[in-house]
Amino acid sequence: xxxxxxxxxxxxxxxxxxxxxxxxxxxxxxxxxxxxxxxxxxxxxxxxxxxxxxxxxxxxxxxxxxxxxxxxxxxxxxxxxxxxxxxxxxxxxxxxxxxxxxxxxxxxxxxxxxxxxxxxxxxxxxxxxxxxxxxxxxxxxxxxxxxxxxxxxxxxxxxxxxxxxxxxxxxxxxxxxxxxxxxxxxxxxxxxxxxxxxxxxxxxxxxxxxxxxxxxxxxxxxxxxxxxxxxxxxxxxxxxxxxxxxxxxxxxxxxxxxxxxxxxxxxxxxxxxxxxxxxxxxxxxxxxxxxxxxxxxxxxxxxxxxxxxxxxxxxxxxxxxxxxxxxxxxxxxxxxxxxxxxxxxxxxxxxxxxxxxxxxxxxxxxxxxxxxxxxxxxxxxxxxxxxxxxxxx
Amino acid sequence: xxxxxxxxxxxxxxxxxxxxxxxxxxxxxxxxxxxxxxxxxxxxxxxxxxxxxxxxxxxxxxxxxxxxxxxxxxxxxxxxxxxxxxxxxxxxxxxxxxxxxxxxxxxxxxxxxxxxxxxxxxxxxxxxxxxxxxxxxxxxxxxxxxxxxxxxxxxxxxxxxxxxxxxxxxxxxxxxxxxxxxxxxxxxxxxxxxxxxxxxxxxxxxxxxxxxxxxxxxxxxxxxxxxxxxxxxxxxxxxxxxxxx
Numbered sequence: 001x002x003x004x005x006x007x008x009x010x011x012x013x014x015x016x017x018x019x020x021x022x023x024x025x026x027x028x029x030x031x032x033x034x035x036x037x038x039x040x041x042x043x044x045x046x047x048x049x050x051x052x053x054x055x056x057x058x059x060x061x062x063x064x065x066x067x068x069x070x071x072x073x074x075x076x077x078x079x080x081x082x083x084x085x086x087x088x089x090x091x092x093x094x095x096x097x098x099x100x101x102x103x104x105x106x107x108x109x110x111x112x113x114x115x116x117x118x119x120x121x122x123x124x125x126x127x128x129x130x131x132x133x134x135x136x137x138x139x140x141x142x143x144x145x146x147x148x149x150x151x152x153x154x155x156x157x158x159x160x161x162x163x164x165x166x167x168x169x170x171x172x173x174x175x176x177x178x179x180x181x182x183x184x185x186x187x188x189x190x191x192x193x194x195x196x197x198x199x200x201x202x203x204x205x206x207x208x209x210x211x212x213x214x215x216x217x218x219x220x221x222x223x224x225x226x227x228x229x230x231x232x233x234x235x236x237x238x239x240x241x242x243x244x245x246x247x248x249x250x251x252x253x254x255x256x257x258x259x260x261x262x263x264x265x266x267x268x269x270x271x272x273x274x275x276x277x278x279x280x281x282x283x284x285x286x287x288x289x290x291x292x293x294x295x296x297x298x299x300x301x302x303x304x305x306x307x308x309x310x311x312x313x314x315x316x317x318x319x320x321x322x323x324x325x326x327x328x329x330x331x332x333x334x335x336x337x338x339x340x341x342x343x344x345x346x347x348x349x350x351x352x353x354x355x356x357x358x359x360x361x362x363x364x365x366x367x368x369x370x371x372x373x374x375x376x377x378x379x380x381x382x383x384x385x386x387x388x389x390x391x392x393x
Numbered sequence: 394x395x396x397x398x399x400x401x402x403x404x405x406x407x408x409x410x411x412x413x414x415x416x417x418x419x420x421x422x423x424x425x426x427x428x429x430x431x432x433x434x435x436x437x438x439x440x441x442x443x444x445x446x447x448x449x450x451x452x453x454x455x456x457x458x459x460x461x462x463x464x465x466x467x468x469x470x471x472x473x474x475x476x477x478x479x480x481x482x483x484x485x486x487x488x489x490x491x492x493x494x495x496x497x498x499x500x501x502x503x504x505x506x507x508x509x510x511x512x513x514x515x516x517x518x519x520x521x522x523x524x525x526x527x528x529x530x531x532x533x534x535x536x537x538x539x540x541x542x543x544x545x546x547x548x549x550x551x552x553x554x555x556x557x558x559x560x561x562x563x564x565x566x567x568x569x570x571x572x573x574x575x576x577x578x579x580x581x582x583x584x585x586x587x588x589x590x591x592x593x594x595x596x597x598x599x600x601x602x603x604x605x606x607x608x609x610x611x612x613x614x615x616x617x618x619x620x621x622x623x624x625x626x627x628x629x630x631x632x633x634x635x636x637x638x
Contacts, residue, residue, distance in 0.1 A: 023516060024515075024516055024517060024518060024519050024522075026494075026495065026496060026514075028495045028497065028512060029495070031494060031495075031519050033518060033519040035518070069519070071476075071494070071519065073476055074455075074456065074476045166626070166627070166628050167626075205607070205627065206607050206608065206624075206626040206627045207626050215584070216583075216584050216586075216608075217586070218607065219586060219605035219606065219607065220605070220607060222607070355542070356542075356566065358542065393518055393542075
């Protein structure tokens, strides 16, 4: 690292000590809040010896987001969040499920005493890791298991939610297109079927927010356990196909047949330490015995089904005095149990907070311990990212 | 790769040193001697009722005001035309309830009738606005504080007009309550879980205490000097022994 590079980054760090503002418009009953974020990083990869494609050694603008968040009395809430970087990429037809261009566009009615009704496009109530807003993460990327390749993270539909016991128990149930981030294209696929998602979580001794880091340095141990499941039947009529790319990278998000995904998550925090564990399994029953997901095995060998899934675990420490977050993450996943081997990944991260989560210098290291080579052969073995994120809120 | 990794760690360390200018305090840890469950949803502040000193007013995030006795029983309740009450202060004439959502102060009499409502515009974040309110007799001013990013202390005249503003961002990550007791101004920080005792003229921090309570949002002193802290998330009221110098 050259001296001028250190100086440059240090100057950035010093300037970010100073204040930021947020624009909030209010008429007393209706409050509209405008916020956003910009983040950028440098990425460098170590390639396998057989590969000479270095196109991932690069600077990247990861986020350029604007968020409009509104409340009308205590009856209505709405949110519109857009990422201009991903909109530009989506214009080419390539949708990254972790970073779709449109992130939220929903309306919520809170006027009923026991239930809230949300309609529109937004996050699905599935997977705690997916539900934690990324602005509170020391990482540059979510775990592979939960970043949208195994199951969609956003969709258009209807969500009902409720809470009880001082918000320690929360429950969600929803019905969605089942197309995930691709629902933004408009039409359903040829099945015309929907996806059903539900989640229940219980926390103790008080409600537990969707955060990975114990930023408030909890004076008592706090725990939360969540269980969730989802189901869709997307058996295609004869001769019809799914829209292009719907299955995403592993082909798991659109199965021509029935698909169940279920899992649980556990999180705890105490005195700056926090940890999360999350496990998911997908049971897929393709209708066509020649479905490529059967990898050439006969129905007698597969019993007409295959499984995918895995787990991710993360441990963190928030060192308040140093305004720093230290995290390590390990995940293991299987793209298809008919193929031998599991993928294993390790990733530590370090974040320095200039102003809480609103301004952070973040560093993440990725290391691929093992891969499911037949289905997802990687061309790199390790990589790191370093960059800066600023939330103007 | 390893070499670059070490270089980056060095850079991060340098940045840590260059930016480590946060104020830190040596605080005394205090422990509650009693706690009771409140029947007030999401309590966000508490103050003593000067007319009945064994009763307290509690503001709720759900937009109402409750009066409770020492055992936590609700003795009176008043629905208010507001949405997110975050601070409450009472003198012998009036009760003042601050709404973070609408940036307003609702003034009630002791029959809990609304006498007037005043909006004090503030462009900060929807959930980073007014969080603490009390009266500073040393300056004959009301004190109104924003929660964070930044923490502003506004001095208000007795007719609730802004007289002065001071950026208090260096003392804590946030401020969740304010109260005045025996010639000193006390502030509470939810995120830092600290009570600050300030000189009411200079607003310099004199002493701090660490409060091991989840989500401490409100603070008051009773007649005997016991410290009362309300936890929003746990909906509990904690009693502490009088603070010692």
